[in-house]
Amino acid sequence: MNSGKIVIYSRRGIVGRMIADMVGERGARVVCCTSTRQTVAACMHERPDLVIVLAVAPFMDGSDFIRRIRFDRRRRPVVYVVSWQHSEQTVLSLLDCGVDQYLTFPLCMSRLQRKITVETNKSDEA
């Protein structure tokens, strides 16, 4: 049983909490946020292993979101972006600015859980 920490950002709280239900069953501690400011504060406080962002705009608006959530160079959380289908250019932009995985809705629950288990196990070993 892993004890990873996950922060989830979604403007629609209920969708964020649904994702939290999907990933929290494996014993990870999950914090849900509904604004980028809350997410950055949660990352500073919790030092999560994984941040799941259910939007692409925070990476494209100049708010330096990814630098702020990865403020600690020694402990760099993995960042997943989950959103509805975007164009190739947008996906490449996300990968360029440091997002580790881009997933689209609808999600396969088992696949997401497996990916997260691998990430949280990696950070446990580290």
Add this chain to the structure above:
Amino acid sequence: MNTAALILTALAATFAIACLAAAAVAKRRKDNIPSSRERLREAYLHRIIRALDSGGRGAGKIEADTPRRRMALAEAMHLAMRHTYGSDTSVLQEAVDRNSLDRFLLRRIRLSRGSRRAYLLTLISSVPSHRDMASLLVRYTRSRNRDVRVSALMAVMAANPSMAVRALAAYPYPLAPFDTARIIGLLRRGLLPIAFEPLLTNANRNLRMLGMAIVRNFGIESADKSLGNIIASDPDPQTVREAVYTLASLGRPLGRAKIRERVADFTPRERKELCRFLTLAGYSTRAIRALLSEEESRYAEELINSHKRDLVCKQHST
């Protein structure tokens, strides 16, 4: 006179109270203060996710004995089904049967109007239901309200996926881009077993539009021959336009004679729009020149150049 004034006063006072009550509800919604139904919905959503995750074990029986609980359960199912795919939904079918959720929603649909009806139809499209539901919903595909008829179409297609193409072919109104985007959403959830090729060659305009939307959304490059055939032979200018844009979004060559001929029939405004689209899609000036007039190509060249910076100093750079 006094009576008229008193009646007006009473009406105004009632209206004022109603507006203030509505404002209070709107404020609660804006402040994200969950109502009791929203709290119920979240509780059901949690149980549904647990049920889907564990294959039905560990969630217990999902029961909803009051109308409020049934609505909350339907909304929770809709959220779960919309955002996930690939899970075994038999546990949800059990919950639907136990609580007669589909019949409940059908009754509510009959009694409602407008956006509310469209919303309920959207919910029923996500709730696992029996095939006979499709025949009960098909009458709403002829509603005067656009949102209602599109939501009804989606519900009919979801209830009986094997008849989805037939339902779409029978839909009497032209599908708008937002409508096809919503239908693609059903496809992504794995609800509809639709292949694109028969759609592209179908005589029905809506089916062709859906076929092209599928090609675009899934990046199916092998469809360029079928798209070329549509461009060459389809009499509907909007369908031809859609096919040209779909080819362009796939980055396929556009220099063929038939495509040039059909694009020449576009209005000057449409050609300019196409010019901008091709520029953003990454086509070179040469490719655009093969398709459009000299003046339009010059405009495209300027637009393409505005995305670049000359390394050879023709002008000062900062």
Add this chain to the structure above:
Amino acid sequence: MQTAQYVILSILAVALAAAAVRVVRISRAMRRRRFLAPETAGCCESLGFVGISAVCSGVNSIEHIENLLGSEYDRYELIVVLDAERRPDDFRNIMTHYGMIRVNTAESDELPSARIRALYRSRRRNYRRLVLVDRAYATPYEDLDAGAAAASYDYILPIGPSDYLVPDAVETAAIAISDSPRHVEALRSAADAPCAIFHRETVIALDGFSPRIMRRIPSRSVTRIRTPLVFRIGNLRRTRIKAWSAIFLLLAPLFTIEALLFDETIVAATAATAAALFAAARYTATATSPDGCSLKTILCYFSRMKEFFRPQKFTIS
């Protein structure tokens, strides 16, 4: 005297009916928006290939640009028009923050008033939706022309210095444009912060932006929506002063005359109608505007009344 009472009661009844119709329409539009919002989220990629270029004049803060870039819609760009010589610090801030570099630009023969000095785009792919235009400031309309000349998409959304986008504004506009069975030359949002989106070729055909641009577009080519696309952050103190002054100037003489000439039932009816209009403004502001300021809505009522006598000019905040 009785005729005068009838006239007053009729005016009050019409005002109440108009407010009721507006509230019902807004409530329907908001209900539709709530229903569509989750569906809209699935349409980030493209809707009928509709693309929107937001052109802003007078916007110079990074925080404001972040809001305007906060749309999830793919076919969207933001063109910031700024005078580098008048506002060198703001210009430099934007250049540095977004990693902008100067790119090639040519004189526009479509919109001669554009007169762009320089065009900048970002080196970074994730800021590719931002375009910075340097031109000598003359009027906001010429700034909008410059932005339209540099735009890559078909529809232009003019944004002023106090305008902020509401969530999902761009998607809502794209859906409304792509859903229209006719060709859309302009889309008008009839919410409290009025806002319009124009087809680029329409702007060129009308020789650029001007105060009379809306009047020159045939109304059958204008699509109207009731959901707001932008909200205005203005000087709240000034808004309060304007609103309360207008209310006082209208109601004080009216109540005085009624109290002197008519009986108390007429005064009560007027007071109740005024209260109903305030309540309607309160509902409209709460439902449609992020800041929920009902005084802005009341000012909007006054400007709507003025529109009956004189068509409104097109302005940006």
